[in-house]
Structure formats: C-alpha cells, structure tokens
Amino acid sequence: MSEKLSVKATKLKKEKPVGLELKKIKTRTTNIVEISVVIPIFNEQENVDQLSERLLKTMDAIKKRYEVIFVDDGSSDKTSTKLRSLFKRRSDVIRVIMFNGNYGQYIAILAGFEHVRGNVVVTLDADLQNLPEEIPILLGKIDEGYDLVGGYRMKRQDNFFRTYASKMVNHIRASATGIIMKDHGCMLRAYKRFIIDEVVKTRETSTFITALAQKFAGNPIDIPVTHVERKAGDSKYNLYKLIRIAFDLLTGFSLIPLQVFTIIGMVISSASGIYFFVELFKKIIGNHHGYGLHFAFVFLLLSVIILGVGLLGEYLGRAYFAVCEHPRFVIREILEKEE
Numbered sequence: 001m002s003e004k005l006s007v008k009a010t011k012l013k014k015e016k017p018v019g020l021e022l023k024k025i026k027t028r029t030t031n032i033v034e035i036s037v038v039i040p041i042f043n044e045q046e047n048v049d050q051l052s053e054r055l056l057k058t059m060d061a062i063k064k065r066y067e068v069i070f071v072d073d074g075s076s077d078k079t080s081t082k083l084r085s086l087f088k089r090r091s092d093v094i095r096v097i098m099f100n101g102n103y104g105q106y107i108a109i110l111a112g113f114e115h116v117r118g119n120v121v122v123t124l125d126a127d128l129q130n131l132p133e134e135i136p137i138l139l140g141k142i143d144e145g146y147d148l149v150g151g152y153r154m155k156r157q158d159n160f161f162r163t164y165a166s167k168m169v170n171h172i173r174a175s176a177t178g179i180i181m182k183d184h185g186c187m188l189r190a191y192k193r194f195i196i197d198e199v200v201k202t203r204e205t206s207t208f209i210t211a212l213a214q215k216f217a218g219n220p221i222d223i224p225v226t227h228v229e230r231k232a233g234d235s236k237y238n239l240y241k242l243i244r245i246a247f248d249l250l251t252g253f254s255l256i257p258l259q260v261f262t263i264i265g266m267v268i269s270s271a272s273g274i275y276f277f278v279e280l281f282k283k284i285i286g287n288h289h290g291y292g293l294h295f296a297f298v299f300l301l302l303s304v305i306i307l308g309v310g311l312l313g314e315y316l317g318r319a320y321f322a323v324c325e326h327p328r329f330v331i332r333e334i335l336e337k338e339e
C-alpha cells in the first residue's frame, strides 16, 4: 500500500454546504468497507491510546473490512496529535475528521455519518465508559436481521446528578415524541446504513441523533451493555448542556410545547378575565383591600410570557439556521486514505 501523504485543497461541495471542508490529507486504498465505527472525541488525551488499542484489537479480530472515523471536536489538549500519529500507524483503517472548533458530541457524530463508507455503522464514545469489546455483540444482532441495535446501560456509572438528569430527559423525550427506546444517551449503538443516510438527509441543525435514527428504523432492538466509570478525563456535560439537550429534543421533534403553551395562555387569560370581574365586583360592593394577590398574579403572567418568548425563540432559531443554511460544523482537515 502506498503510504505517500499528499495535501489537497478540497473543492467546496456544489450542493448546499452542510459542513465546510477546508483541507484533506489522503493516501490511496481500494478496500470496500463493511463496518464504520464513528467516535466523537473532545479532549480525551488520557483515553485515546487505550481506546484505539482495544478497539483495533476487537475490530481486527472480526475479520471484516472496517474503518474507524474519529471526529475531533476541536480538542485543545494532545488528542489531535495522538490521532495524527495513530493515523500514521494505521492509515489502513483510521480516518480522522478535525473540526475547527467545538460543536458538540452530536454534531461530531453527524459529521462522521456524512463520511461513512460501511454498510453497518457503529457509534461509540471515546471515554471507554462503554466497552469496545462489546461491538461484536451488536454486530451479531445486525446479522440476525435487526436494523438498529441500541445499547442501554445496565448499571449506569455516572454521578447522581448525571444519571437522574438524563433519566428525566429520557422521560420527557418519550412522552413528547412518542419514540420508544430504552436509553437514548447510550452511544454504543449499531445501525444499518440506510438509517444513517436518512439521518444525514434531514439536515438538522441540532439533532438528537439516537431518537431521530430510532424513527427511521424498521426493526430495532435494545440490548443491555456494560457501563463503567470514567477512568480518565472529565465528563464534557454540565447543567447548561443538559438543559440545551432537553430543549433540542422537545422543539426538534414536535410542536407540542408550542401547542401546550397556547393552551396554557388560553386557560390563564380566561382565569384572569374571571379574576378581573371578581375584583371589579368586590370594588363595587366596597370589599377591596391589599395588593399581594395582584402582584402574584402579575408575576405569574410575566413568567408565562417570558417562557413563551423563549419557546418561540427556540423554534425561530431552528428555522433561521435551516433557512440560511448555516454550516453545522466546519472541517479544518481530514486525514484519510482515498477510496
């Protein structure tokens, strides 16, 4: 295999830009890929070596043609350097997509999805909380005929806050979207290619990929997978990011929040109409004192209005990004062998 690296400026796609690609480094290969593993990775310098070693060992043993696509989500530690040297060592299977900044785990996965070559696509986190060694179990289920295999974490090893926040988000998602799946936050999953193609086609700006994919699957199955504590590095999620995900989920999949809001608005305005007439009546018969209730009422009304404006903003923001075809991410560089 020729290992000569060449630097090429990539032509910007003629179709609508989804992610911009600025530069590609390529070498040649003629392999037909059967399995693509997509891994979003952000500041995981402590995990890259062990992850790649365990993953490649598992994948090599499967004896099928595969590729591993790392999407470096703007890491600022040694992750990118480590990925470069990994690519040099195993450019037969490794591809690296490097973003110009941090766009978030789900956008990174989407970028990976846009580049997959395999008929089956597996996603995995880089933090080793899920075991790369369990990938063959998922692939076995795909061979049995399932088109989506979702892992669910048997015993979740995250702190109390993360576990319960995520349970709550799971619950909101299930009731607002009607999409039934055990654990949308578990990234150890396998998909048949057609599902991934559909996900890519949606051109979502802020997608909850696992739930979206579940919608496109015809024959999905959930299977239990191991979940261990993070041994190195920190969770990249904080309260703000979790709240963002909950909003993405709600506004991305349904108009229900907007409709619920309209109904709340109607109920409150009828109630305040009645309240107004009661107060007016009291005033007329001269039994009127104290403003406490008035203030409470005004605050309640204000909070509803602010919440409503926020919700409208969520939908407007999504429409805005869709209309102006804002790229969801910008790719600074791609390390890969040419097909």
Ligand code: UDP
Binding pocket: 039, 040, 041, 042, 043, 044, 073, 102, 103, 104, 105, 108, 124, 125, 126, 127, 129, 162, 234, 235, 236, 237
């Ligand atoms: N990640 C990413 N971009 C981000 C945050 C996280 O690519 O902005 C990656 C991270 O490197 C890991 C995966 O997404 O591979 C899951 O992140 P993390 O383990 O922090 O999430 P948690 O397990 O706490 O849900």
Ligand code: MG
Binding pocket: 125, 127, 129, 230, 235
């Ligand atoms: Mg994790």
